[in-house]
Structures are given as structure tokens and as C-alpha cells.
Amino acid sequence: MSPIAQVIKASKEFKSGDSIITALKPSSMQLEAGKLTLILGPSGSGKTTLLSLIGCVIYPTSGEVIIDGVKTSSLNARKMAGLRLNKIGFVFQQFNLLAPLSAEQNIMLPLTLMNISASEAKKRVKDAMTKVNMSHRASSLPKMMSGGEQQRIAIARALVTEPPIMLCDEPTASLDSASAQLVMEELRALAREGKAVAIVTHDMRLKPFADEIIYVDNGEISKTEIIQNI
Amino acid sequence: MLRYAWQFMKYDKAKSLGIVIGIIISIFLIGQQTGIFIFLTNAMKALVVNSKSDLWVVDSKTVNANALGKLDIRKVREIQSVEGVAQVFPVVVAGGTAQFDNGTTAGVQVIGSDEPAYRIGLKKEKIIGGKIEDLLEDGAVSADYFDRATLGGALLGTRFEINGKKAVIAVQTRGVRGFGGVFLFTNIEKARFFGNQSNNTVSAVLLDVTPGTDPIMVRDRINKSVFGVRAWTSKDFEASTVNFLLSNSGIGFSIGSLIVFALIAGFFIIGLTMYSAALDRIRDYGTLKGIGASNGYIVRLILLQAFLFSLVGFALGYLFIDLFRRGVSKAGTVFEFTPGIIFAFFVVTLVISIGGASFAIKRIISLEPASVFRG
Ligand SMILES: Nc1ncnc2c1ncn2[C@@H]1O[C@H](COP(=O)(O)OP(=O)(O)OP(=O)(O)O)[C@@H](O)[C@H]1O
Ligand SMILES: [Mg+2]
Numbered sequence: 110m111s112p113i114a115q116v117i118k119a120s121k122e123f124k125s126g127d128s129i130i131t132a133l134k135p136s137s138m139q140l141e142a143g144k145l146t147l148i149l150g151p152s153g154s155g156k157t158t159l160l161s162l163i164g165c166v167i168y169p170t171s172g173e174v175i176i177d178g179v180k181t182s183s184l185n186a187r188k189m190a191g192l193r194l195n196k197i198g199f200v201f202q203q204f205n206l207l208a209p210l211s212a213e214q215n216i217m218l219p220l221t222l223m224n225i226s227a228s229e230a231k232k233r234v235k236d237a238m239t240k241v242n243m244s245h246r247a248s249s250l251p252k253m254m255s256g257g258e259q260q261r262i263a264i265a266r267a268l269v270t271e272p273p274i275m276l277c278d279e280p281t282a283s284l285d286s287a288s289a290q291l292v293m294e295e296l297r298a299l300a301r302e303g304k305a306v307a308i309v310t311h312d313m314r315l316k317p318f319a320d321e322i323i324y325v326d327n328g329e330i331s332k333t334e335i336i337q338n339i
Numbered sequence: 340m341l342r343y344a345w346q347f348m349k350y351d352k353a354k355s356l357g358i359v360i361g362i363i364i365s366i367f368l369i370g371q372q373t374g375i376f377i378f379l380t381n382a383m384k385a386l387v388v389n390s391k392s393d394l395w396v397v398d399s400k401t402v403n404a405n406a407l408g409k410l411d412i413r414k415v416r417e418i419q420s421v422e423g424v425a426q427v428f429p430v431v432v433a434g435g436t437a438q439f440d441n442g443t444t445a446g447v448q449v450i451g452s453d454e455p456a457y458r459i460g461l462k463k464e465k466i467i468g469g470k471i472e473d474l475l476e477d478g479a480v481s482a483d484y485f486d487r488a489t490l491g492g493a494l495l496g497t498r499f500e501i502n503g504k505k506a507v508i509a510v511q512t513r514g515v516r517g518f519g520g521v522f523l524f525t526n527i528e529k530a531r532f533f534g535n536q537s538n539n540t541v542s543a544v545l546l547d548v549t550p551g552t553d554p555i556m557v558r559d560r561i562n563k564s565v566f567g568v569r570a571w572t573s574k575d576f577e578a579s580t581v582n583f584l585l586s587n588s589g590i591g592f593s594i595g596s597l598i599v600f601a602l603i604a605g606f607f608i609i610g611l612t613m614y615s616a617a618l619d620r621i622r623d624y625g626t627l628k629g630i631g632a633s634n635g636y637i638v639r640l641i642l643l644q645a646f647l648f649s650l651v652g653f654a655l656g657y658l659f660i661d662l663f664r665r666g667v668s669k670a671g672t673v674f675e676f677t678p679g680i681i682f683a684f685f686v687v688t689l690v691i692s693i694g695g696a697s698f699a700i701k702r703i704i705s706l707e708p709a710s711v712f713r714g
Contacts, residue, residue, distance in 0.1 A: 157712050157713075160712065161709050161712055164629075164712075166629060166707070166708040166709040166711065166712070167709045186634070186708075187633050187634070187635075189708075190628070190631045190632065190633050190634075190708070191631065191633075192631075193629070193630060193631035193708075194630065194631025194632075195631070197631075199629060199630055199711070201626075201711065201712065205622065205625075205626040205629070205711060206626075207623045207626060207627070208350060208620070208622075208623055209343075209346040209347045209349070209350030209351075209620075209623070210343065210346055214342070214343070214346070218343075218627075218630070219630055219631065221340070221343075222630075222631060222632050222636060266630075278712050
């Protein structure tokens with residue numbers, strides 16, 4: 110099976126004044142459908158940079174990032190946005206729900222962006238909320254919900270478009286351990302359903318959920334570990 | 340998107356209120372100044388507007404209806420004999436001082452035209468008291484209800500003196516007011532009498548053309564054949580009067596600069612408040628970009644908010660303008676806004692709020708989608 114996301118000798122440099130910061134040295138990796146990949150490493154090691162490359166929010170300085178057969182370096186900003194919308198679901202450390210919108214509207218948002226008909230969208234939103242056990246909070250504003258609840262709504266928003274890829278940056282870092290457990294179980298279930306799930310973390314306790322662990326250190330991938338889950 | 344825009348606005352109530360108040364204040368100031376401008380220009384041309392004729396004929400050097408020169412009575416006969424002229428109505432304007440029993444004095448213009456036509460100042464629909472026939476009585480003149488304060492409270496029946504001669508208010512009008520002096524209308528003899536003017540001059544001649552004749556042709560004929568006079572259509576004479584007074588009084592400049600000031604102030608109040616409201620929501624806009632909204636979508640979301648702000652701001656602002664209009668009309672500052680002007684107010688509201696939104700739009704467009712991963 111060919112990987113859904115490929116990073117091929119991709120690097121990322123940032124200009125900061127006169128100096129150039131190498132956030133990621135040329136690195137290669139891939140994400141496969143049905144697998145949960147952990148990206149582990151210390152702070153500042155380049156985890157988020159790697160995830161941003163796969164997430165099509167930045168272009169590689171060198172090398173290639175290929176999402177579902179499309180090279181991101183060939184896309185303009187608008188097409189990149191389209192790729193993100195259609196292929197990738199995002200989950201963030203700070204949940205990033207739109208504060209003025211209710212839980213339901215937050216989940217609806219990507220479907221609105223995709224111009225999906227209202228009736229179809231409603232149905233999908235309902236299903237997504239059921240999946241994360243949050244149907245009872247449909248009309249709540251984000252600020253009325255706990256961190257764990259917000260993160261489950263964020264997961265519902267990420268999966269409602271049925272993207273093949275889910276990218277999560279520290280999804281459990283703002284949660285207590287019970288909520289973190291719940292969120293990780295949901296993410297693993299999504300992987301089992303066939304999505305490629307990548308999770309950036311520096312929390313070793315998430316290791317048991319992984320099918321594969323990519324270690325990032327000092328701007329490069331230092332080790333890749335395949336875990337044989339039963 | 341309408342729903343989202345509305346919820347963004349509702350979520351940040353304080354800022355939204357600030358934006359709406361900014362719009363209300365600037366549209367109110369603009370409306371108020373425009374209203375006063377309309378009132379003043381109406382007053383400038385009031386003499387012409389409140390007359391009825393096909394053409395005005397005045398001294399050839401006169402460009403302002405409020406400062407008429409003198410026409411020799413022989414000119415009146417010459418004008419009468421021009422082909423296409425059906426009937427002439429001479430007008431005499433005499434300056435004077437009105438003096439009241441309670442000690443009030445006021446500068447007045449006594450304006451006379453032939454009875455019973457009374458082609459100037461005494462339109463039926465503007466008369467609210469007294470009978471027009473009563474103007475035949477000794478010393479009888481009309482006065483406007485809204486000038487009562489200037490005239491020491493004088494109303495229908497009040498006796499007073501003009502240039503030391505006995506006068507009485509026999510007809511009361513409403514909304515026939517001049518720019519500067521107070522208008523008192525009567526017949527020609529009395530205007531001459533009060534102003535001590537000779538029987539050999541008049542101030543202007545109004546005329547009707549024969550039925551089926553083009554007034555423009557008659558105007559040109561008079562201008563070609565009668566020396567020392569100038570014939571105008573009412574519209575042209577109004578325009579000339581307003582232009583002359585605006586450019587010689589500084590009113591156009593002062594009201595214009597106030598309007599420009601209100602525009603600029605509104606633009607920046609609204610712009611900065613929208614900008615700061617957008618900064619408050621910068622994370623949300625970043626998230627939108629991160630999950631795949633195009634710049635176009637986000638720009639539309641902000642523009643839609645600006646549009647909704649203008650709808651709300653305009654509705655309330657116009658309400659205040661109209662309250663102001665009703666309020667001052669009780670004091671005699673009467674003006675109306677045409678649908679075109681009201682529409683222009685709305686366009687101005689749109690321009691300042693959409694223009695104001697441009698600061699926020701610029702900021703949001705420059706936002707990197709990658710920002711979504713940074714706290
Ligand atoms: N936009 C940017 N401009 C300049 N430097 C950047 C930028 N983004 C990241 N960096 C730098 O690149 C390096 C890697 O950053 P990155 O965010 O990928 O680390 P990380 O592994 O996600 O760290 P953390 O665990 O703290 O989130 C850091 O030194 C960081 O300061
Ligand atoms: Mg990071």
C-alpha cells in the first residue's frame with residue numbers, strides 16, 4: 110500500500126533577522142492509512158515543523174512533501190488551503206475551536222467551507238458528534254466546555270470531512286490524564302478505521318497507543334520504531 | 340456565512356457596540372450637516388422658490404435673488420411687449436426696520452407684488468392664518484410663524500411699525516423664510532410705502548409666457564432685445580443665487596469640511612475598532628486559515644460583518660437624523676431629505692465601514708496559516 114503522506118528529504122529553514130534557523134534538516138518519513146504514528150522529541154527539536162510540512166501550512170525549503178500524490182511545492186496558497194481542507198483533519202494543543210461558534214457550528218465549519226449541502230452537512234455533524242460522545246453539547250459555546258470536551262469537539266471537526274489524514278499537535282498536553290486517555294482512544298479508533306493519524310508529543314505515556322514512533326532530535330529524525338501491536 | 344458573521348459580531352459585544360456607535364456618530368453628523376446645508380440653501384433661494392412664474396427678469400448685474408437691483412418702470416413695459424410674454428408681475432423689495440411695542444427691532448424685507456395674484460411669497464399651501472384679502476387693509480403684511488421669535492413674538496394681528504409707519508400682521512405663513520432678513524409680503528403699493536420707494540422702479544419682474552410658448556425662447560428673446568435686464572428661469576436663478584452665496588459666505592466650505600471631518604473621524608474610529616476586534620479574534624481567523632479556509636472566504640466573512648454593521652449603524656443613525664430633523668423643524672429649521680440623499684447616506688455608511696474594515700482585512704490576509712500551530 111502506498112503511503113498517503115510522504116516527506117522526501119524535506120528541510121525547513123526560517124529566516125530570523127540576518128540569521129537562518131534550520132528547524133528541520135533534510136528528513137524523510139511517511140504516513141500510512143490505518144496507522145497511528147507518534148512523533149516524539151524534546152522541545153524545539155522540530156516536531157511541529159515536521160507536522161506543519163505534512164499539514165501543508167508551510168512549504169519545504171528543499172526536498173518534497175507529497176500528499177495523496179500531490180507535491181505541495183507545486184501548489185499556490187489557495188490550492189494548499191484546498192488540500193488542507195479536503196485531505197487533512199487538524200487537532201491542536203489549544204483545541205482552536207472558534208470561540209463565537211457553538212460546538213455544532215464548529216464541527217459544521219469545514220463542511221461549509223467545502224460547500225456541502227446543509228442537509229448532508231447536518232447529518233454528518235450529528236454522526237461526528239455521536240462518534241465523540243458529545244451530542245449533548247451541540248449548542249454549547251467552547252468556553253462553556255471543559256478542555257477534554259473541547260478537544261473531542263475539535264476531533265469531531267477534524268473527522269467530519271472524512272479526511273484520510275489526521276494531524277495532532279500535542280492533543281493531550283492541555284488535558285488531565287482521564288481526558289487524555291479518552292482522546293487518545295478516539296484517535297486510535299480513527300486509525301483503526303483506516304485513517305493515517307500522526308500525533309506530535311513529548312509525552313512518553315502516549316507510547317502504548319502507537320503503531321510507529323518517529324523520534325525527532327535537534328532538527329532531524331533520529332530513529333523510527335515500528336511497534337507490533339497485537 | 341451570514342450566521343457566522345452575526346455570531347462573531349454578537350460574541351464581542353463591547354467592540355461591536357463601539358463600531359455601531361462610531362457609525363451612528365459619523366452618519367448623524369453627516370446627516371445633520373447635510374440637513375443644515377439643505378435648509379440654508381433653501382433659505383437662500385426661498386424668494387424664488389416661493390414665487391410662481393415662468394421667468395424672472397432682473398437687473399442685468401444681479402445674480403443673487405436676495406440682493407436685487409432696480410429696474411426702471413419703462414423696462415417693465417418693454418418686457419411686456421416682447422413676443423411670447425403673456426403677463427408681467429412686477430415685484431418690489433424694500434428694506435426696513437420693524438419695531439415692536441415690546442422694544443424688539445428687526446431688519447425686514449417688505450416684498451410686494453400685485454394683488455390679487457400675489458405671485459410671490461403667498462402660496463395658498465403655506466398660509467396658516469388670516470385671509471389673503473386682508474392684505475388690502477392699511478399697513479397689512481404677512482409674517483412667517485417661524486420668524487415670531489425674531490419679531491418679538493409677533494403673530495397674526497400683532498400691530499407694529501415698519502420704518503416708523505403703522506403695520507399689522509394680517510396673514511401668517513409657515514416656512515417662507517429668507518436667508519438673513521425676515522420676509523414680510525404685501526402688495527406693491529404698501530411695499531413702496533413702507534420702503535419710501537418711488538413709483539418709477541421695481542426690483543424684479545415675474546412673467547408668464549403665452550400658452551404653448553417655450554419659456555427658454557422667451558428668455559433668450561428678452562435677453563437679446565431688452566437692454567440692461569436679464570431674464571432667468573426660476574431654476575437657473577435659484578442656482579445662481581445659491582452659488583453666489585455659497586462661494587461668498589464660506590458656508591459651503593465650513594459645512595463641507597465638517598462633513599469631511601465626520602467622514603474621516605468615522606472612518607478611523609470604525610477602522611481601528613474593527614481592527615482591534617479582528618485582533619481579538621486573530622486566533623479564530625488563524626484557525627480558519629489553518630483548517631483550509633481561503634483568504635477569499637475570510638475576507639468575505641469580515642466584509643459581511645462590516646456590511647451588517649453598516650445596516651445596523653445606518654438604521655439607528657438615520658433614526659437619530661430624523662429625530663433631529665423633526666426636532667429642529669419645530670423651531671423653523673425645516674428641511675427634507677430626498678430618497679436620493681437618504682440612499683447617499685447609506686452608501687456613505689457602507690463606504691466608511693467597508694473602508695474601515697480594510698485595516699482588519701489587511702492584517703488577517705497577512706496571517707500565516709502556520710500560525711495555527713503556535714499557541
Ligand atoms: N516561524 C518560525 N520562525 C523562526 N524560527 C522558527 C519558526 N518556527 C519554528 N522555529 C524554530 O525552529 C525550531 C523547531 O521548532 P518546532 O516548533 O518545530 O519545535 P517543536 O519540536 O515543535 O518544539 P515544542 O515541543 O516546543 O513545540 C525551534 O528552534 C524554533 O524556534
Ligand atoms: Mg511544537
